[in-house]
Structure formats: C-alpha cells, structure tokens
Amino acid sequence: MGRGRDDLHITVPSIFRCPISLDVMKSPVSLCTGVTYDRASIQRWLNSGNNTCPATMQILQSKEFVPNRNLQRLIQIWFDSVTRRQLETDSAANSAVPCQDQINLLVKQLDNNNFFSSLTKIVCFARESEENREILASIDGFERGVRFHEKCGIGRQINRTGG
Numbered sequence: 001m002g003r004g005r006d007d008l009h010i011t012v013p014s015i016f017r018c019p020i021s022l023d024v025m026k027s028p029v030s031l032c033t034g035v036t037y038d039r040a041s042i043q044r045w046l047n048s049g050n051n052t053c054p055a056t057m058q059i060l061q062s063k064e065f066v067p068n069r070n071l072q073r074l075i076q077i078w079f080d081s082v083t084r085r086q087l088e089t090d091s092a093a094n095s096a097v098p099c100q101d102q103i104n105l106l107v108k109q110l111d112n113n114n115f116f117s118s119l120t121k122i123v124c125f126a127r128e129s130e131e132n133r134e135i136l137a138s139i140d141g142f143e144r145g146v147r148f149h150e151k152c153g154i155g156r157q158i159n160r161t162g163g
Helices: 039-047 069-092 100-109 115-128 130-138 142-151 154-161
Strands: 028-030 036-038
Touching: 028 039, 028 069, 036 039, 069 100, 100 115, 100 130, 115 130, 130 142
Parallel strands: none
Antiparallel strands: 028 036
C-alpha cells in the first residue's frame, strides 16, 4: 500500500465532534440546552436513564431533539473537501488504487449521496489483494453500509449498470 498511517493527518474541527463520543457527528441534534450531540450518542445517554445534558449537567425540561441541519451541511462540506483533497493528492502521485486511509474515508461516504463513486474506488482497492479485502472486512461500518444499500435495491442497480 506504500503509505504509513502517519502520512495522512486530518484536523477535524472540534465543533464537528460529538461531546460524548468525540467522533465526527453523523446526525447532529440539539437539546433544549442548545448543546449539539450526535443523535445515536445522546439517545444512548438518555436511554441509560439520564435526564441531564451531559455537557452542562442541566436537568432537561424536554428530551426532544432538534436536527442541526446547518452543522450537518458544514460537516458534509468539510468531509467532501477532505476526501476530494486526499483523492487529488493521490491522483497527483499516480496512485490508481486508493490507500487504506482513503478507503476509511470512502467507507464513511457509503452513507452519503456519493455511494457509486465511493464503491467504485473501494472495489478497485479490494481487487488489488487479499490483504486489502481483509482490511475492508475489518473497517467498522463497511459491511453495514453495503447491506443497507443492498436492501434499498442499489446492489441490483450496480449489477444492471455493470458497476
């Protein structure tokens, strides 16, 4: 694969990280306290019997979520920019097969509108070696993303279009 893990350093804006999981938020939602969390993380927090905001420790007057669509758009723009910049860098280096770090980004994109583009690059990576296929199998979310799109009929569309 030719590239070490240290070769790719991506700075994630702190506002894009969930205060609970510290991961980049996939579905940002705000509580009545005004603090934004990833939907899955805050739902787990509340399902565990907590009735406070994890960041402020204020008792929640309402446990309703408000989708933070502006933040979600900003995260998507940032993510697309990082992916595009990484792909351009690798194209300039004449790398036809994506590296492992690119594959991690592409797997995350399977949830987005770039499914076909991401999957094409992932297939190129997988065809390169058995080691690459094992790497794909170990990436959290890869299998789930592919199965989700198969359930939606996208797998059949790929077969029809020859992808």
